[in-house]
Amino acid sequence: MAQPIAATGLTKIYVSRFGKRRIAALDGVDLSVEPGQVFGLLGPNGAGKTTTVKILLGLTRPTAGSASLFGCPVSDPESRRRVGYLPEGHRFPGYLTARQTLSIFGRMSGMDAAAIRRRTPELLERVRLSDWADVRVKKFSKGMTQRLGLAAALVHDPDVLLLDEPTDGVDPVGRREIRDLLQEQAAQGKAILLNSHLLSEIERTCDRVAVLRSGKVVAQGRIEDLTADASRYRLVATGVDDALLAAFRETGASVERVNGHFDLKARDVDHLNALVDRLRAGGAKLQELSPVRSSLEDVFVDLVRAGVAPDVKTSGDAPETSEKKETLQ
């Protein structure tokens, strides 16, 4: 089966009206999202997240590169038959009721009237708008409009969901419900591309993320891999004396005693193993050794602030954070 979302070398250059300025919104972006995967697209304002989504929907043409949905090029309107989209700052016609909104957009997605009649009550129930089904959208709060937007994106039971800030303006309970809904959709095998500034939401919802900066993917992979700091470990051991710590430092390792454990930085896995051998040879007893994880926010801020982004790969070869920290300081 073709991949739900695939993009290769996406490049978008905006040229000003008289051709004097050229702005590269995207520069060779590669993406792929598998069925059942929730993929987060992160980046600061102007990084190219929305441009990427717009290209995937055929709203904007790429200057170079290609993208497809289930193998169908995005330039073909048919590619959007199995796609549900929730744009950021969407404006449903205020004169429509929630029911009419789902009817119009359901039919625009090719559904017949009977299918829409069946689907509407269950969807409105799912997004807690059943009591508002026949109220005009202009009377809805922001959170309600957002939930309606999600229902409209789901009305035709799409296999791919592209969501731009889906929890924007939604209260914490609503956020939780949306998160649950997305997890449920993913469990059904739907591919979800989530574009959000809320890193905590991304961290809780997504399996994989890509971080965009200035139109380039500067990191991409599983959240566990991105947040794992391969060079930093928490070490708990008994019988460690100052001489042993000094010996560690002589090898280039950094080690600090912190609240009953040691914060250990090694160059790589071989270096770490050598340190463990040294520790045992020195008569100390190892009780615990675990990698220290950064939060996604730490990783994101480091990547965005870094002048030159380190190469983060999906294999778990995490970046050298000391270098990033220096940049931050």
Next chain:
Amino acid sequence: MRALVASVQEVFREAAARWTLVAYFALSSLFILVFAAAVNLDVVNGALAGVRLFGKPIEMGGESVSIDKLVLGFESGFSAFLYLVGTFLALFATAHLVPRLQEKGTIDLYLSRPVGRVPLLLSRYAAGLLLAAANLVYLIGSMWLIIVWKTHVLHPRFLLAGAVILFTISALLAFAFLIGVVTSSTGVSLMATYAIFFFAAILMAHDKISAAVSSETAARIVDGLYWILPKTAELGQATVALVAGSEAPERIANLNHLAVFGSTAIFAAASLGLASWLFSRKDF
């Protein structure tokens, strides 16, 4: 097809909700009611013995006039008025269709569905024309029924005026769509389309204008514009000619209908084609 029908329905729903449709039909109804209440005719043996307008008798010089001729004359003159009113009302009620569609946060909702851009644009164009046609049928049909009620004269050619008016609206709406796609502004679309309407009407006298301008290039430009732009003045005359039939004045009856309708149709097709092409290539 389902998607396009939904798009057309949505335009009607929007027109109703935004009071455009209501205002459109309310103005027409007001016009019809005023007409029905104002005109009172005294018909004696198939001839007009007296006319009262807003309750005041109109001086007829003591002559009796054939009611059939009077109705024909009235309908011909009135069709020219309806041409102007119908066209302006229709453009006012539909010029927003593209700018509103292109609004940020709205266009994404439509284009993210499996609908081609050109069919989406054309469905809105068709919806605009349907809206105009519905109003024309109501306006002209009601006027015709009132005339039949007041005079007992059946003159179905009056109904044909609606066809020419709708043709004119189709050409001007195509241009309004083109401007709408380029500028995303309802105001600019309306102003530009009304400007084209009046400018093209002035160009009916292109022979005289060409003769009056100092340079040959300017004369050619004037003639060229005349042939490029829709023939709004001539189409008004064609409306009258169609209603009057054999009774039409000679200068109107001798219109080159093929040139008038043909060049206007080409203008409409070119405007709509260009609007579609630009819309299909636009980045949102």
